[in-house]
Amino acid sequence: MHLAQQTILVVMMVVFSSTLVMGAGLVLALRASDAGRLWASGHVVASGAGLVVALGASAGTxxxxxxxxxxxxxxxxRLMIYRGVRVYYGLPDHRLLLRGIGLITVVLLALASGLADGPLLVHGVAYGMLAMLSFSTxxxxxxxxxxxxxxxxxxxLASHLVLLGAQIAALSYGAAFKGLAITPFFLQTSASVWPLAPLVAVxxxxxxxxxxxxxxxxxRNESGARLDALTGLLNRGALDVTxxxxxARWQRGGEPLSCLVIDVDHFKAVNDRHGHHAGDHVLRxxxxxxxxxxxxxxxxxRYGGEEFCILCPHTDEHQATALANRILRKVRLIELPAGEGAGCGHASVSIGVAQLRGGxxxxxxxxxxxxxxxxxxxxxxxxxxxxxxxxxxxxxxxAAGTAAPQATADATDPADVPAFATTG
Known part of the structure; x- marks a missing residue:
């Protein structure tokens, strides 16, 4: 099937106009996403440029x-779009490098347009760069x-595969027919319907x-609704649901389930003496x-304030004491803010350990x-x-009148840790 060149130009103008309007709206809609903002802005720039060329070709000017x-x-x-892809996947965005590549390419295209083989050079540079960007994406x-x-x-991925195929085809066609003028997404000497495929891919x-x-x-919003903003741990609502x-799994299978409730010692004194910013740092x-x-x-x-909770599935209370010991040792390494002329020592926590047995x-x-x-x-x-x-x-x-054995909370083997442990 073949289409008139003027029909293809009209389709191009419609597509570029649509992507321009959609991209402009998405710039605002996706402003909360760094990657989305780059994608939308890139489509605005690319669509605007394509629309200018299509309008000029349609008017014969x-x-x-x-x-x-x-x-x-x-x-x-397209470079902005590729940069957005890298941002989305947490890769270095290479902002300066990509901007430099864009500037150099624009200068090369401008210089090439004034040469005798200008159309072919412009065609090769443009489609070559587009092919590399599609492949990199x-x-x-x-x-x-x-x-x-x-x-x-x-x-x-599907859209970039189609674009890459079209760009390679355009490069091959341009190499075979010198003097070919550059027009985005279709070759002027071809009136077949296939050039519309890249437009659909866009x-x-x-x-x-x-x-x-x-x-x-x-x-991100779901994560924010589940996580405590200060510490990054689950908040109380998410902890309750979990x-x-x-x-429910304990009810079905009977596997042991233990819970540690942890409270920061003397935390109010830290807040009163050094302020809430220092207290927040200690909590983090x-x-x-x-x-x-x-x-x-x-x-x-984080269950609230300076109180934390850890749930330990498939763990009885003796096994959970090993975790309590690790926590005590790690917290003791945290230095508290220095007081007026003297240090205030190190942090500590108190921990309650319990195993679910019924209720x-x-x-x-x-x-x-x-x-x-x-x-x-x-x-x-x-x-x-x-x-x-x-x-x-x-x-x-x-409570039954039996004396509870005592041991230091630094025991390393949970089998050797008795039901009650304390530090001397």
Whole structure:
């Protein structure tokens, strides 16, 4: 099937106008995403440049200089899009390098347009650069795991594969027919319908990029709704939801589930003496110590204020004491802010450890029972001098009139750690 050249120009103007308007709207819609903002801005620049060239060719006023200028603008836009791809995948964006490449390419196109073989040179430089950008984008996305799992990723990959094929075909055609004038996305000497495929690919790519940016924004918002802004650990709401899921698994399989409730010792004194910024710094350091102490299967969260909680699935209370010991040792390495003329020492925490053994029917009731038992053990650790842990079952033994054994909280073998541990 063949189309008249004027029809292809009209289709080009429609497509570029559409992508220009959509890109302009997406600049605002995706402003919360650095990558999305670059993608949208790049499409605005590229679409504007392509529209100028198409309008000039349609009116019969196009020249090699206008074509070179349009090709340069289009390449600058595609470079912005490629930079957005790198930002999306957390790679160095090479801002200065890509800007330098864009500037050099525009200068080369401008110089080439004044030479005897100007049309062929402009054609070769423009399509050669576009082919390299498409290939680089494809390689970057294929090497990224997220590129294969994102909904919009396959659409962007498909669009760049089509664009790469079209650009290679254009280079081959230009090498065979010297003197060919440059016009984005189609060859003037060909009136077949295939040049419309890259135009469709541009729309497909813009849609795919938009999906990727929206996925990133949604994931960031969901993460923000689940994470504590200060420490980066789970917040109380997310911790409650996770805990009830673990309780449900305990109900089904009976695997042990333990909980550590952790409170920073003398935290109010830090805030009163040094201010809330210093207190926030201490909380972040302690949160890092907790995160580095836990196993991959353990879930850590900030329950509120200076209180933290760690859930330990498939773990009984004796095994959980090993984690409590690691936390105590790591927290003791955290230096508190210096006081007036003297240091204030190091941080410490008190920890209550409890294992889920039963309670009221229902997941929420069981979770509240587990947390309450660990919280009572934490209170006992505070009463007994802080900087230590207490196991909830030891309090039951004491209530029955049995003396609780004691040991230092620095025991390294959980099998050797008794139900109650303290530091001397």
């Amino acid at each position: 196009g020249s090699i200089q206008v074509a070179a200028l349009g090709a340069g603008g289009y390449l600058v836009g 494809i390689v970057t996305m294929l090497r990224s795991r997220r590129g294969r799992t994102s909904i919009g990723g396959p659409l962007v 729309l497909l790519g813009l849609f795919g990029f938009s999906l990727m940016a929206m996925e990133q924004i949604i994931a 805990a009830m899921g673990m309780v 350091e302690i949160a890092t110590a907790l995160d580095n102490s836990r196993r991959a299967s353990d879930i850590a969260g 009221p029917a229902g997941r929420e009731g069981l979770w509240r029972t587990l947390f309450a038992e660990a919280d009572r053990a934490l209170y006992a650790a505070k009463q007994r001098g802080r900087d230590q842990f207490v196991v909830g079952s030891s309090m039951v033994v004491e």
